[in-house]
Amino acid sequence: MATVQDIEIRDSAARTAQAADELQDVQGDKMVLNMGPSHPATHGVLRIVLELDGEIITRADPDVGYLHRGDEKIAENMTYTQFIPYTDRLDYLAPLANNVAYALAVEKLLGIEKDLPLRCQYIRVMCAELARISAHLLGLGAFAMDMGAVTVFLLIFTEREKIYNLAEAISGARFTTSYTRIGGVMRDLPPGWLDQCQKFCDEFIPALSEVETLLTRNRIWVDRVRNLAVISRADAVDYGLSGPNLRGSGVEWDLRKNQPYLCYPDLEFDIPTGSIGDCYDRYLVRMEEMRQSVRILQQCIQKIPGGADNKTNELVNVPDGKVVLPPKQKVMTKMEELIHQFILVTQGMNCPPGEIYFGHENPKGELGFYINSRGGGTPYRMKIRAPSFVNLSIIPKIFPGCLISDTVAILGSLDFVMGECDR
Amino acid sequence: MLPSELAQKLKTRFGDLISGPAEFRGEITLKIADAEKIVEVCRYAKNNLDFNYLVDISSVDNYGEDPRWTVVYHLRGLTHGGELRLKTDVGEEKSELPTVTTVWKTADWHEREIYDMMGIRFRGHPDLRRILMWEGYPYFPLRKDFPLAGKPSELPGVAFTQPAPLEGGPFITVAGGEDAIHREPRVRNPEE
DSSP states (O other): OOOOOOOOOOOHHHHHHHHHHHTGGGOOSOEEEEEOSSOGGGSSSOEEEEEEETTEEEEEEEEOOTTOOOHHHHHTTSOTGGGHHHHHTTSTTOHHHHHHHHHHHHHHHHTOGGGSOHHHHHHHHHHHHHHHHHHHHHHHHHHHHHTTOHHHHHHHHHHHHHHHHHHHHHHSOSSOOOOEETTEESSOOOTTHHHHHHHHHHHHHHHHHHHHHHHTTOHHHHHHHTTSSOOOHHHHHHTTOOTHHHHHTTOOOOHHHHSOOTTGGGSOOOOOOOSSOSHHHHHHHHHHHHHHHHHHHHHHHHHOTTTTTTTTOOOSBOSOTTTSOOOHHHHHHOHHHHHHHHHHHHTOOOEEEEEEEEEEEETTEEEEEEEEEEEESSOSEEEEEOHHHHHHTTHHHHSTTSBTTHHHHHHHHHOOOHHHHHO | OOHHHHHHHHHHHHGGGEEEEEEETTEEEEEESOGGGHHHHHHHHHHTTOOOEEEEEEEEEOTTSSSOEEEEEEEEOTTTOOEEEEEEEEOTTTOEEEOOTTTOTTHHHHHHHHHHHHOOEEETOTTOOOSSSOTTOOOOTTSTTSOTTOOOOSSBTTBOOSSOTTTTOOOOOOTTOSSHHHHOTTTOOTTO
């Protein structure tokens, strides 16, 4: 008895051609259909104006900006530290990763990124990877749910809940973490956190494998996502895609490897890439990235200086009173610390004039901060390079020729967040 | 090849047009004297120096200075991994420079955003419309003379028109201002 069955997959061109034949009789004038901004498959407030010929999309015009809050303007009017909570609200599915990205950017401006204590670097890497798993899980769950596989959505939320618990344990908040500070983190890991994290890692891989059995070889799933919205290597680079969308098209580019920061050079992990660049490849890349993130987490748990309870009193902040708030007890008893505290809170740290760009490998892609400083505690101009914004700009290129029911699959595979896109 | 060598190559090719390189925190910045030549420089950088990836375009409002605008391009070569920043100034009267969408497609939305936020136009852009604000919005909110509190505009009830977007928000006061009103950034209006 045969146990392996061949799956026949027609490419999108063939499907489109067949659909076009069937629709020959009813083809007439083109119709304009408005999708969003409040549509369950647009994951927030994306609006797409679709021009349809029957069921086939002939033109797509994404309309973004419904969630624009003027973050860049706000940043010009507050100190660097005060902007940290705003970074939570960029990619609100991975606030910890945004915190890390922003802190690293300001530290680059200050020139202290090499002075970060090793324990702090490990903590930040763990935060970023937990955020990556959490964001990919939600991306995957929403993607699958839009395609009718609601079970996946429920399964992944069990796992995400554990990540939220971990985030809550370190930062006190489940969602808006604001965990990093310029020059370090808010506080050291709480007791038992590493064990909890280890437990999560152990339970996560079987759970992910279970999800994978529901999708990866599922006939319906494969039929709907394979060969759909193929983005060629050249297009992916030309349109500035980043993250899993870029790697899905076969471009091996990951800032953690190519422009290493924090302690990533000390950690072993692989960069998965796709071969065709279709929705299925992007899905597979995200699945593998989660496994790699767990691999990174497990190495961090082993290697973190100070271990679980930090008996050796490793620092988690840069020991510089002009950047990081001094300990409360010293502020209350020592003159110099009191002055530092006062200056830091009222005016912010004194950044040198100059301009830097720092790109961080966020779950959605490259989250970059361009900071133009004229000295002092506030940026003169801060541009946020949001990966979702750039990733969405390829929609007018890949939508035409697809069926209207493919839109939800393509949007799910692009995995964007409007909070970050609109800033 | 190191970014500094690539910058040097660009400089040899274009001579006086390019000043720099300035280095800060390991990043190389080149300044292009004539904004009209930006496409030429970018095309050369892409075709001959393999800067195939445009990371970002941003803009700076040097309010009160001349020229008023600076447009900043972040280039990256995915094959050699080098990065380069190109800057060019644009005067307020003209507020226009050629588009680089012909070099990298990703420039499309970046340029639309700059037009939307700063009001700098890109000549030859295929579809220069507002992107984050709505069509018909009369101001350019990232300009330094646009107050943080916002300005009244059409579409009442849809868009925010009242001041104090975050009452009691954490905006810093500027140390040394005359009184509380002058120290409060939401009330500060650069036009006065």
